[in-house]
Every structure is written in structure tokens, then in C-alpha cells.
Amino acid sequence: MKLYVDIGNSAIKWATEDDLQVDILHQAESSNLPAAIEHAWLKLKKPEAVYIASVRQQDIDAKLLSWIERHWQIIPLFAETRQLEHGVTNGYKKPGQLGVDRWLALIAARALSKLPQIVVDCGSATTIDAMDGEGRHIGGIILPGLRVFAHCLRQNTDIPHYETGEIGDCFATDTASGILTGAIVAQCATVEKLYQTLQAREMGDVICVVTGGDAELLARHLEVSHRVVHDLVLNGLRLQSGQSERTV
Template sequence: MNLLLDVGNSYLKWCSYEGLRKGEIFREAYGADIGVWLDRCWQNIEQPASVWISSVAGEKVDTEVSRWVRRNWLIESEFVVSRRAQAGVVNGYRQPEQLGVDRWMALLAGRAISHQPCLIVDCGTATTIDAIDAEGRHLGGLIIPGLEMMKESLLGGTAILELEDAESIDFVATDTASAILSGGINATKSLINEMRDRLSKKLDQPVLSLLTGGAAGQLLDGVLLPKRHEPNLVLNGVAIVAGLRDNA
């Protein structure tokens, strides 16, 4: 059994692979002491033959996770990294290592899904939007605050109190909670659709929007066709790098 991890800023997702067969995917928020959290969550997990990790959580968390794996399973973790080119994708960054590894994994997985031009949209703590053409060239991307971060920035920078009972509204809202929630959702959807239209015109081809991440479900309805919800692009990219999933 091989264990694959996607360590984000707030959540850890993991799944096992037996040969080429993927097991159940788990997603949990982790606390400040991730070692204690792993003791609780992984106390009954089967010992894997290898552990592959995509992490944007920083050195402290990475060290704690790899130390836990070494102490409990006596193996060294394999951390995936962003590269100049891999699995049919060419990195568009001038310094490839500066592209977030989660974005790189999502690009590899997106390329495996479709060889048409795509927008890869990862809706997490931040929302990232990356463009890739039909030849697998990453053209670059944008980063904006995620939906929760947008809300927290308003709550932190104004006299607005904590909001409850917010409702997503298509047009205009008649309460503050819904106005803030809908403002973030509609601003993000509009940016995705604008980028999709501009990329389609630039390449003179249809563009597929692939949405992943915890907040993707809140954005999906307003994103223009063609589109697909792919909840586990990052883990799928890790599986490609680990040789557990086909990249074609």
C-alpha cells in the first residue's frame, strides 16, 4: 500500500493506493500540533510501503509530518516539487520552483483529464487560476483570496460583526451576511469566466474549466460551460508523479 498526502494551509487530505487502485479519500482540518493530530487520526492506519506528499503548509509542518512517518513507519517521505517539465506539462514560471506545488500537481492531473486548453481552478484558502494550452504549456495564472479569506478580511477590517445565516444570492442581497458571501462568490465566478473567455479568444479554441478544492461547490453553478468538478486534482497529480496513475 502507498499513501498519498495533500497538505494544505488548513486541511490534510490523504488516500491509499493498492497497485493502481485508489482507496477512500479522507479530508480533515489539522491543528497547530500536527504530530498529536496524526497520532489520533492515523493510529490504526496500515503501514504503507511509501508516502508521497504535496505540501504548501511550510517547513514546520513538513518536518513534523516526515518525522511522524519516520518514527512510526521507519520510512522516508517523498515530497513532490514543481519542475520545469513533467508528465506532458511545461511550467510557465520563469523560476519553476516558485510555482506552488499544489498548483503544479493540479496542472499535471488536469492534463491527464483533457488535452484541450484548460483553466485549472483550485478553490481553497486562496483561489488559484492557471491556464494551460492544448500542447501542455502552462501559460501562467492568478491568485486571489479564497471565499473564506474574503469574508474574514471584511470582518477584520470593518466594524461588521461575525455573520451567520448567510445565503448565496445571484443578484443583490438584502442582508449583510448574504451580501458578503455573494460578493465573494460572484467576484470569483466572474474572474473565472473572464479568464476563460480571454484564453479562448487568445487560442481560438474552446476552454474547459476544471474546478477543485473545498469551495469549488459554491462556485460551480455560475461557471460557464464547458466545466467539470474534479475534487481531488492535487492527489491525482501526486499519484501521477508516484507512478500510480496514468498521465495520458
């Protein structure tokens, strides 16, 4: 059994080879590792290999690494951002600077379609990357994710306490809804802008793939056609680890 692990700034996600065949993804908060995974991982059959993609600090990775060594006597392999892999060329000036989660999402997206693509990952940050029909990553942007967006406002203003908001149209009529709607509208409008820019550049069809913890929420409000793929990063990790492409 192979275990694939994606450590983001908010959540740790994991899946076995079998889980990925049927789009199952498990998750826990990534703030308290390894305690957050211990209960679930102790129930797993001992894996023959563990592959990790992490955008967290090295001491967090190190704690998980020693848990894995202690319980399963194996040393996990860490994914890395590359210059060229699975038909995708990294567009960053310094390729290694691109987050490994973004890189893996790109190679998984390329395995899904050879059309030009916008790849959106809605997590702690929302990243939006563009890739042309030749698999060239053109570049992308980083926005605060939906939660961070609201958190930033609370941290930097004396905005009075507010309850949960709802999204109606663009014109919210209470504080909570104004903040939530602001975050969603800002992100959707940005995705749409990059989509249209790529469409004009490529002069043809473009597809949009959305992943990450807030994918469904954002997707509900996106006006461009799109597809939600929850396990995009884990599928990229699986590809980098040497497994063949899967038709998702």
C-alpha cells in the same frame, strides 16, 4: 500500500492508491499536525511509501515527517514543482515559485484532457491557472479563497456581527449574504474572464476543471461549463510519484 498526502493551508487531505481508484479522499485540519491525523492514520496499514505535497511551512512538514518515521520507519518523499513533467511546461519565470499544489493539479488535469484548460483550486486561496493545448502552462492568478475573503473583511472593517448568509442572485439584501455573494460572484466572474480569455487565445474549445474544498460551492454558481475533480492534486502527486495515468 502507497499513501498520498496533500498539505494545504487549511486542510490535510490523504488517500491510498485504492482510495484514489474510487475517488475517496480523507481530510483533517492542517493547523494541528500531526495530532489532527493521528487517530485516522493509526488505523491504516503500514504504507510502503508516503508521498507528500505541501505548501505549508517546513516545521509543519518536519513534525509530520518525524511522526511517519516514528510509526512506520519510512522517510516520506516530498513532491516538487518542476519545469517540465508529464507533458506540461511550467509557465512561471521562476518555475520553482509556482505552488506545488498548482503544479500537481496541472499535470493531473493534462492527464484528463489534452484540450486547453482552466484549472481552478478553491482552497484557502483560489488559484486559477491556464494551460494551452500543447500542455504549456500560460500562467495564472491567486485570489483570497471564499473563507479568507470574509475573514479579510472582518479583520479590516468594523462591519457589525452577522449570521450565515445565503446566495440568491447578485443583489443581496443582508450583510452576511452580501459578503458571501460578493466572494462567490467575484471568484466566478474571474474564472469566467480567464476562461473567455483562454478561449479567444486558443480559438477553440476550452475546458474548466475545479478542485479544492470549496469546489462544489463555486461550481454551483459558475456559468461556464466545468467539471469538479476533488482529488486533482492527489492524482498529480500519484503521477509525479511514478504511477501511470488513470482515466478519471
